[in-house]
Amino acid sequence: MSDQRLFSKYKAYEIKSELQQVNLKKHRISAVKRKNALKKIIANLTMGNFNEMALLFPDILKFWQIDDDVEVRRICHHYLVAMGPTKSAYLKDALQLVLKDLDSGTEEVRIMALRTLSSIPSTDYLNEAFKSVKSVLQSSASPRLKKTAIHAITKLDQSDHNRIWPLLNILRRLVDEIKEDSSVQAHALYVMYRIHEANEDMKMMTLERDTCFRMLEMLPALNEWDHSLVLESMITSYAPQTHSEAHHLIEIVLPQLQHVNTSVILNALKFIMYLINYVDYLQEGLIKRLSNSIVTLLNKPPELQFLVLRNVILLLLSREEPLLKVDVSYFFVEFNDPIYIKDTKLEILYLLAKHANLSQILQELKEYATDIDIQMSRKAIRAIGNLAVKLEHSASECVAVLLELLDFGVEYIVQEIVSVFKNILRKYPGQFESCVDKLVQFTDSVQEPESRSSMIWIITQHSSYLPNYLELFQIFSSNFQDETLEVQFSILNSSVKFFVRSPTEATEKLCVDILRYSTEKIDNPDLRDRAFMYWRLLSAAQQNNGLPLSIETVKDIVDGDLPLITLNTRLDPQVLEELELNIGSIASIYLKPVSQVFRLNKTKVLPKSPALNLDRDNIDIIADSSSTRSSSVVDLRFSAPSRTSSSPIKKMDDYDKPAEKVNSLKTKKRSSSSAVKLTRKPSVLARKLSMRRPFA
Template sequence: MATKGYENKRSEVNELRTLLRNPEVQRDPQRYCEVVEKVTLYQTLGLDVSSLFSDMVLACATRSLVQKKLVYLYLCNYAQSNSDLTLLTINTLQKDCRDTNPMIRGLALRSMCGLRVPNLVEYVLVPLKDGLADKSPYVRQTAVMGCVKLFYLDQSYVTDNNLAESLHAMIHDRDAQVVANAVIALEEVLAARGGIMLTQEVAYMLFNRLREFTEWKQCAVMNVLLRYKPASDDEVFSILNIVDERLKHSNTGVVLGAARLFLHFTAEMEDIQEDIYERLKTPLITLMSSAPAEVSFSVLHHLHTLVKKRPDVLAKDFKAFFCRFSDPAYVKTKKLDVLVDVAMESNFEPIVEEMTAYVTDIDVERARHAVRCVGRIAVKVPAAAEHCTTLLAFLELNSEYVTAETVIVMRDYLRHSPSDAVDLLPQLFELISPDLFDDESDARAAFAWLLGEFGELIEDAPYLLEAMVDDVEAEETAAVRLQLLNSTLKLFFKRPPECQKMLGRLLETLTSDEIQQDVHDRALLYYRLLRSNPDEARRVINATLPPILDHDRSAMTDMELREFNTLSVIYGQPSINFTVQQPPYCTFGTIDPTAALKQAQQANDEDEDEEEEADDTPSFTQR
């Protein structure tokens, strides 16, 4: 079957060769163009049509722009594998570079620069210099980007022929797209020197012409302008006045790029930070509300970064983060996270009411997340502690996963505010029992923690814990076993007569467990500690737990602000953690496949060497 498929493909290529060489087909321009189009189609489908190279070279001699595009696309694809025959196309390409039609000139120049054959570099230089001085903006744009292609093919040609200086001159071109291309090209060519040198004249020229660039080029140029250092605060305000109109753009990338300029230039101006955030929030909220879900998710992450830095700025706009029915799950989850950070004493009540509605959502993960968010607000906002009765109301829903998540949240809250245990625990244990969450290991661990930590306030605590201890052999989770051990010991020190036999049975079971080694070792440690010094055991086991505090996210937030409008905001980590560090010459941070492959192979070889060395060393078996 494979041989038959190969024969079919070979016959198709031979048929195309016959058609290309047929005089009747050559005399009919339309039919000839259709054959060329079919060759290009087979090429895009992955069929090897490189054997038609010499015939396609002859097809260059045409006035049809469509046919020229097809032929040039073919030549650029197979030029490297047919480097000797590619020389036959140079005369045609050079002739087309002098054509009266600027589209043909630009197409020919782009194709010459895209051949990627080192032996033909000398033929590209003259048409490239002529293209930089061409009267057509399209040809000049193509020539500018051709310099970058030539640079990656042979860097010495660009250096020896002063093409970088020619590109510098193009920055002052009358056509805006040529200017943007020149800036982008210089960033590539001068990457080893840190990119283009931004003088005040060049920077102001680029700021003033931003609106003339295409959307993608606006984003690229604004990333370059981040390196400019204003001389004074007045100059900063002048720049922000120019960039301000970019915040009204409909393109998300342009708005986020402008927002990053605002944050970058005012990073050291603490007195106007509130005004800057006020200016940025409206366009970002508008984008979040009107953009497609994927774009809205990205904008939400950037808004969350602003919220983490200054939650008070968006405190009055919290309703913008309420979930809509049409929002996908990932957007709703992110909106809940933003609402937690926006919540404060002035607005927590409607936020908690909104989150309560999500607890009954059919999506299990979203319902769990809503319960967790209510608990986080209760910990974060002292005035919201009174609303913890809302958490108890969740238990009346008779939903296993809601009950389990509520117990976990209640554990975290009572660890933060143990003084509220007197009022909350009696109501809590009237509504729950261990049987409600047999499949929820985290909830069972939280339930055991509550019994051990506040056993003196719960009348039936020893009996509830004893039911779990008697079933410990069926418990497969090490975390629950460890928590049962800790809770039983804590309750033993508070209510010894009721817990002594239960503790003995538990220690005997766990010390004989050789499968979960950490549980076995912990039980053995506690057993020996109790035998040697009960008072010391009480001090160790009943040690005061550190309070639960909000994590200090200031350093992470500052990093996200510095790398605003990048994937660092989405991932929540600096770019160095998830990007490959490039050599001086790179293409806008993209990964060179060849270099990446070599790097991976080198790492693989090093791992194999380490494995060989490890085989020669004695191994030690851990008990």
């Protein structure tokens, strides 16, 4: 049956007629028609056609009783779960069929019945669900059925939280049981972790020391998804009591950084970042392995790559001494990167920039600025301006690149450069005034509100260097009524500054005209109030009616010294702590506390321990061959539980290289013409640049 016919809204009598036309005992084709009719019911439920489909409850119960086909049973259970919140009168009859499936059905049918019982918010169903889940967990049922019962506890917790405690005790016994199936233990640990995490009235889940080590050492016996569950559940569940324990746990988890599954790698990375808070030093080899695992993930699909890149930003922001040492070329933008990848790579290049690699990064940003993608070009220019503010000793190099780009005279490049120069001139007063003459030559080219406001600010602050500053300012003030509110504020402020600096006839006329227009013809209350405030100040200073207010005092108020701007690249330590405990989650993408992204989530904190390092920025990073730490590295093996001492700790001697190199085009020399051609489609600006070079 085509999907178009299946996903069409039907009346109840239409589907009922199809079901009645089917002879259940006659031909095999009848079973196919019956399933198609039942599939239409599920499709209509998916589309929200509940009122019509609710009329078919008796027909569903009829087929449930007489048909043993697994697919038909699955459809019946699906229908019952969808109808559960409606409080239909047929729910009690359906309950007997569900219990019958749970007692005498095959394993597949029993799993369906268990899921159905825990999904319907009815008292009768919940009572049976609690009994059934407890019975399955305490019996010798198959691991698959036990895992279904374990995950049913999560749904039961949402329906009746007060009755969940006995089931949690059973889960803890399953986790502590040595002979229990390892996959069952992994899922029991994960469900316990999730329930404790979701409920504010529960304390943080804690594990025994022996249980923690045993769960980690059974990782090789688990599949990749169970790997991920165990590693995620370990976060905050056990706090190492000594530095040696933390080092030992890191050694156990390190091999998981080379796993194929992205979820395993991210959870291993998150667990190691958690353990780093309990160590007294870090080895350079560990930093290298963390970095190589990140490089490996950069070859994943764009969605996963974006998640990894956002977490790279988190790690770069987290400490004064970054926990990653990755060559900047891995974060160069490729021509086929989605825009969200490009933006994130630009942020990382900004964070990684320092004097040693600035020339390499500037050359790359210069190429982006002349790219055919206008949005990318703007962001690259903005990044160059931010680097000039960030790196004081290298600001002149960034300014030189911006001035070179300014020579193109392309409108959007000029406007972006003017906007970033405002911050540069504020950061370095008296250092780059020679650039002002060149900037004001493009006064007619700035059309966007931000760039117009920036140009007005530049003209105003450097009017002493510009003999014709009033003529330049007239370009903006003559169209005051047509400007955006942001630009109108800038014109108003500047006109008053010109007057208090030099109260001449020209500046007085300019100031009075702007004030009169702002107070009489402007509807915006904020702009009008600002103009009235300026007018009262100037009037009080000129009248001097016994008030200690002079024109110099007004000048200090209106045109005082501006504070130097700084770009803060550090996040709040508490926010960083929470984000590190949520690496790989949506919260880490937004770089915001989890409570701001998911209001119902409980905030994670580091468990208290004698080994907890409260000064996260001052952890020593030592060489791998350091003799001063060799004794403690050996001692940590003896600090492990006795049951794990017989199994050697897995090493990563052959894991010091990424599994797969990425950005292969970028690893080539930048002088290679083929690499440049493959990396980016040349734009008109790039060709213009190449034409300029012979005449430079």
